[in-house]
Amino acid sequence: xxxxxxxxxxxxxxxxxxxxxxxxxxxxxxxxxxxxxxxxxxxxxxxxxxxxxxxxxxxxxxxxxxxxxxxxxxxxxxxxxxxxxxxxxxxxxxxxxxxxxxxxxxxxxxxxxxxxxxxxxxxxxxxxxxxxxxxxxxxxxxxxxxxxxxxxxxxxxxxxxxxxxxxxxxxxxxxxxxxxxxxxxxxxxxxxxxxxxxxxxxxxxxxxxxxxxxxxxxxxxxxxxxxxxxxxxxxxxxxxxxxxxxxxxxxxxxxxxxxxxxxxxxxxxxxxxxxxxxxxxxxxxxxxxxxxxxxxxxxxxxxxxxxxxxxxxxxxxxxxxxxxxxxxxxxxxxxxxxxxxxxxxxxxxxxxxxxxxxxxxxxxxxxxxxxxxxxxxxxxxxxxxxxxxxxxxxxxxxxxxxxxxxxxxxxxxxxxxxxxxxxxxxxxxxxxxxxxxxxxxxxxxxxxxx
Amino acid sequence: xxxxxxxxxxxxxxxxxxxxxxxxxxxxxxxxxxxxxxxxxxxxxxxxxxxxxxxxxxxxxxxxxxxxxxxxxxxxxxxxxxxxxxxxxxxxxxxxxxxxxxxxxxxxxxxxxxxxxxxxxxxxxxxxxxxxxxxxxxxxxxxxxxxxxxxxxxxxxxxxxxxxxxxxxxxxxxxxxxxxxxxxxxxxxxxxxxxxxxxxxxxxxxxxxxxxxxxxxxxxxxxxxxxxxxxxxxxxxxxxxxxxxxxxxxxxxxxxxxxxxxxxxxxxxxxxxxxxxxxxxxxxxxxxxxxxxxxxxxxxxxxxxxxxxxxxxxxxxxxxxxxxxxxxxxxxxxxxxxxxxxxxxxxxxxxxxxxxxxxxxxxxxxxxxxxxxxxxxxxxxxxxxxxxxxxxxxxxxxxxxxxxxxxxxxxxxxxxxxxxxxxxxxxxxxxxxxxxxxxxxxxxxxxxxx
Numbered sequence: 001x002x003x004x005x006x007x008x009x010x011x012x013x014x015x016x017x018x019x020x021x022x023x024x025x026x027x028x029x030x031x032x033x034x035x036x037x038x039x040x041x042x043x044x045x046x047x048x049x050x051x052x053x054x055x056x057x058x059x060x061x062x063x064x065x066x067x068x069x070x071x072x073x074x075x076x077x078x079x080x081x082x083x084x085x086x087x088x089x090x091x092x093x094x095x096x097x098x099x100x101x102x103x104x105x106x107x108x109x110x111x112x113x114x115x116x117x118x119x120x121x122x123x124x125x126x127x128x129x130x131x132x133x134x135x136x137x138x139x140x141x142x143x144x145x146x147x148x149x150x151x152x153x154x155x156x157x158x159x160x161x162x163x164x165x166x167x168x169x170x171x172x173x174x175x176x177x178x179x180x181x182x183x184x185x186x187x188x189x190x191x192x193x194x195x196x197x198x199x200x201x202x203x204x205x206x207x208x209x210x211x212x213x214x215x216x217x218x219x220x221x222x223x224x225x226x227x228x229x230x231x232x233x234x235x236x237x238x239x240x241x242x243x244x245x246x247x248x249x250x251x252x253x254x255x256x257x258x259x260x261x262x263x264x265x266x267x268x269x270x271x272x273x274x275x276x277x278x279x280x281x282x283x284x285x286x287x288x289x290x291x292x293x294x295x296x297x298x299x300x301x302x303x304x305x306x307x308x309x310x311x312x313x314x315x316x317x318x319x320x321x322x323x324x325x326x327x328x329x330x331x332x333x334x335x336x337x338x339x340x341x342x343x344x345x346x347x348x349x350x351x352x353x354x355x356x357x358x359x360x361x362x363x364x365x366x367x368x369x370x371x372x373x374x375x376x377x378x379x380x381x382x383x384x385x386x387x388x389x390x391x392x393x394x395x396x397x398x399x400x401x402x403x404x405x406x407x408x409x410x411x412x413x414x415x416x417x418x419x420x421x422x423x424x425x426x427x428x429x430x431x432x433x434x435x436x437x438x439x440x441x442x443x444x445x446x447x448x449x450x
Numbered sequence: 451x452x453x454x455x456x457x458x459x460x461x462x463x464x465x466x467x468x469x470x471x472x473x474x475x476x477x478x479x480x481x482x483x484x485x486x487x488x489x490x491x492x493x494x495x496x497x498x499x500x501x502x503x504x505x506x507x508x509x510x511x512x513x514x515x516x517x518x519x520x521x522x523x524x525x526x527x528x529x530x531x532x533x534x535x536x537x538x539x540x541x542x543x544x545x546x547x548x549x550x551x552x553x554x555x556x557x558x559x560x561x562x563x564x565x566x567x568x569x570x571x572x573x574x575x576x577x578x579x580x581x582x583x584x585x586x587x588x589x590x591x592x593x594x595x596x597x598x599x600x601x602x603x604x605x606x607x608x609x610x611x612x613x614x615x616x617x618x619x620x621x622x623x624x625x626x627x628x629x630x631x632x633x634x635x636x637x638x639x640x641x642x643x644x645x646x647x648x649x650x651x652x653x654x655x656x657x658x659x660x661x662x663x664x665x666x667x668x669x670x671x672x673x674x675x676x677x678x679x680x681x682x683x684x685x686x687x688x689x690x691x692x693x694x695x696x697x698x699x700x701x702x703x704x705x706x707x708x709x710x711x712x713x714x715x716x717x718x719x720x721x722x723x724x725x726x727x728x729x730x731x732x733x734x735x736x737x738x739x740x741x742x743x744x745x746x747x748x749x750x751x752x753x754x755x756x757x758x759x760x761x762x763x764x765x766x767x768x769x770x771x772x773x774x775x776x777x778x779x780x781x782x783x784x785x786x787x788x789x790x791x792x793x794x795x796x797x798x799x800x801x802x803x804x805x806x807x808x809x810x811x812x813x814x815x816x817x818x819x820x821x822x823x824x825x826x827x828x829x830x831x832x833x834x835x836x837x838x839x840x841x842x843x844x845x846x847x848x849x850x851x852x853x854x855x856x857x858x859x860x861x862x863x864x865x866x867x868x869x870x871x872x873x874x875x876x877x878x879x880x881x882x883x884x885x886x887x888x889x890x891x892x893x894x895x896x897x898x899x900x
Contacts, residue, residue: 006798007798007800033676033677035676035677035678036676160642161642161643188638192610192611193611224701225701225702225705226483226485226486227483227485228698230680230697230698247680247697247698247701248678248680248697250701251674251675251697251700251701251704252675254701254704254705254708255675255704255708255794258704258705258708258709258712259708259790259794261712262708262711262712262715262786262790263786263790265712265715265716265786266715266782266783266786266787267779267782267783268783268786268787278808278811278812278815281808281812282812282815282816285780285783285812285816286816286819288779288783289776289779289780289816289820292775292776292779293772293775293776293820293823293824295771295772295775296771296772296773296775296776296824297772297824297827299768299771299772299775300768300769300771300772300827300831301768303767303768303770303771304765304768304831307764307765307768310760310764310765310767311764314757314760314761314764314767315754315757315760316767317753317760317764317766317767317770318749318750318751318753318754318757319750320753320767320770320771321745321746321749321750321753321770321774321883321887322743322745322746322747322749322750323746324771324774324775325742325743325745325746325749325774325879325880325883326739326742326743326746328778328879329717329738329739329742329876329879330735330739332716332717333716333717333718333735333738333739336712336713336715336716336718337716337718340709340712340713344705344709348456348457350457358727358728358731361728362728362731362732362735365728365732366732366735366736366739369736370739370743373743374743374746374747377747377750381750381754426779429775429778429779430775433771433775437771
């Protein structure tokens with residue numbers, strides 16, 4: 001439904017642009033949500049994008065549009081925009097989104113923008129830029145509601161209405177001591193339910209989840225999901241409240257992390273974007289295939305090593321695809337289970353032996369099932385018992401080793417703090433290919449008595 | 451960090467249970483968040499679970515614990531619990547979570563529970579049970595704030611404090627007409643900012659996003675993410691407001707859908723759970739491997755068909771793994787890009803020809819690069835120009851066909867409303883294996899002049 005509507009929108013806007021129907025365009029552009037406009041921008045030339053941008057009356061909307069644009073589209077567009085026009089829009093945006101956008105630009109450009117922006121705002125953004133993109137510090141917003149613990153509920157409500165009326169997502173009121181340290185939290189709902197003269201410290205929750213600025217964004221997202229909270233406070237090394245991560249950003253993190261994991265598992269790196277052109281797409285994918293190519297060349301030399309066997313029994317070659325395929329597929333299953341289990345927190349790296357043991361058992365059982373099946377095929381086709389036995393044993397070995405490698409490697413990588421999703425990519429598949437081929441020919445050579 | 455803490459918690463609770471240290475256990479259990487207790491429950495026997503459950507004083511906490519438990523764990527536990535104990539807990543839970551829990555139980559059990567529950571509450575839950583689990587109707591909650599449009603802001607605030615003080619997530623106030631039809635929405639913030647005597651209709655937003663009860667949950671989640679809203683109203687066929695889907699449920703949907711896609715892509719079905727025992731895990735994985743096995747057997751017959759060629763040129767076998775591997779890997783890349791692009795809405799099924807065209811070009815270019823590379827390896831090793839040419843051409847064909855199949859199949863499946871993630875699993879890989887092997891031997895037979 002969403003997709004269809006966007007298609008219609010893109011087409012109408014293109015038609016109106018061709019006709020130069022400025023009045024209608026202006027009407028449509030100002031009525032459409034910025035998130036939808038960002039989709040339209042993706043399929044327009046920069047010149048057309050500038051034309052539409054000028055028609056947007058609401059600067060805040062331009063800001064949302066900027067943060068929704070693809071990295072490439074924004075970079076191209078920002079090259080054509082006047083510095084002061086960019087600054088004007090950025091000044092209306094939440095600080096975390098500004099830091100995010102500026103982080104994507106080349107350094108001279110971002111420095112120039114920061115210089116132009118109002119001193120106060122720019123300091124805040126420079127503060128955010130110093131944190132890593134994917135840590136709590138990098139994704140937090142710095143506008144939150146914080147008040148001293150002796151304030152009464154009535155006073156607190158008054159201050160929210162006067163001082164804090166433009167806080168982006170006012171879910172919680174954080175309570176801080178005289179040094180800015182986080183000591184408690186209360187919900188806005190509690191505020192209206194208690195007697196107006198109750199001081200905050202009497203009804204606030206003292207047991208507050210908080211994360212340090214350097215905590216990984218995935219962990220922050222897990223906290224939000226786990227405890228169904230709407231915002232997580234972020235504190236510095238002295239437990240002073242410096243920002244909050246809100247639920248809307250957490251949704252983006254989950255999407256982002258899931259996409260990253262999926263892309264890495266398919267050997268596409270983490271930065272792959274569908275809108276890349278053919279040349280860039282080729283360049284991104286080339287190195288990942290190199291692993292698979294190198295593995296293939298190794299398998300080539302292994303088979304070459306058994307050329308004598310092959311000369312006598314050419315039919316052995318016919319089983320290479322099925323043995324490689326079975327090993328590869330069960331290996332992918334095992335590593336996917338482990339990688340996703342670790343990502344969602346359902347598996348723990350300390351359970352390594354029970355997980356690997358279970359996968360190995362599954363690999364053995366499935367190996368026996370399919371080994372017997374494929375051994376029977378061999379027997380029916382060639383009526384050579386030793387060949388049938390060799391195929392059966394090769395399938396058992398290949399599938400159990402594949403399950404072992406597929407579950408072990410991501411566990412070990414996670415233990416030494418390397419992202420396990422990378423392991424599910426071509427690396428695991430390729431090593432399983434090599435191992436399978438080696439086992440198969442070794443077993444066959446011995447069984448057929450060469 | 452989360453993982454480590456949980457580990458410590460699980461171990462301390464097990465130790466205390468062994469020692470029978472009831473006082474300490476009671477203290478720990480009541481201090482720990484229900485979400486964390488659910489992790490502890492996963493590694494305890496049902497008897498121990500019951501022991502801990504009895505110690506929890508807060509019935510609402512028991513409810514959160516119930517909804518956080520794995521399907522298997524909850525089913526086993528509920529078998530041992532008295533019906534009235536279950537009902538007591540369910541009565542304290544939000545209706546969408548109750549419907550979700552009850553939906554997992556066998557029918558006699560769920561009927562008995564529904565009968566016992568208070569008439570009013572149960573009707574609401576039976577209402578929710580009639581919607582599909584993964585539609586807007588199935589995930590919505592029925593407690594929301596709705597008021598008539600002529601009410602003033604002051605009256606609205608009063609009613610929120612009196613009638614609606616236990617609404618789960620009070621982000622928005624929905625405005626309905628005399629028939630219950632949704633006509634507008636305003637945020638709680640707007641309510642405190644306008645003059646107290648302003649009627650709602652004067653400042654409400656009339657342009658409200660709403661979804662029907664039968665809209666797929668993934669689409670609802672996309673709306674929330676796209677427009678950064680905290681709740682989506684759900685309406686019936688007469689545009690009457692019947693519920694809302696809140697942002698906390700959307701996070702769960704994203705997790706769930708991403709996990710489902712990843713599992714399907716690896717050929718694990720959508721319901722795979724890490725906690726399955728070896729036997730169930732084997733049973734879930736067996737049928738998916740059958741596709742790969744059947745494909746392997748087909749490849750076996752294809753190669754058997756070329757046995758004459760193989761007898762004369764046994765070394766041809768040595769290139770099977772690398773040709774299959776390169777095709778398989780680029781095919782996985784292509785289908786992953788398409789599947790994830792469709793899931794996140796960045797690709798549209800109507801763009802099929804441009805997407806497939808691009809993938810085919812990438813496949814051709816990468817095929818040429820690796821074809822030349824592997825052709826050179828063949829030339830260096832065997833000094834047979836025709837063999838080198840055959841390998842090169844086979845790689846080019848295999849990789850471009852793989853990119854074509856990998857991108858085309860999920861697009862076509864999406865078009866006929868079959869989940870494209872299934873296609874990225876063993877099916878695409880296996881067909882690519884077969885095609886690659888066939889091309890390779892046909893080309894080699896022709897080139898080597900047999």
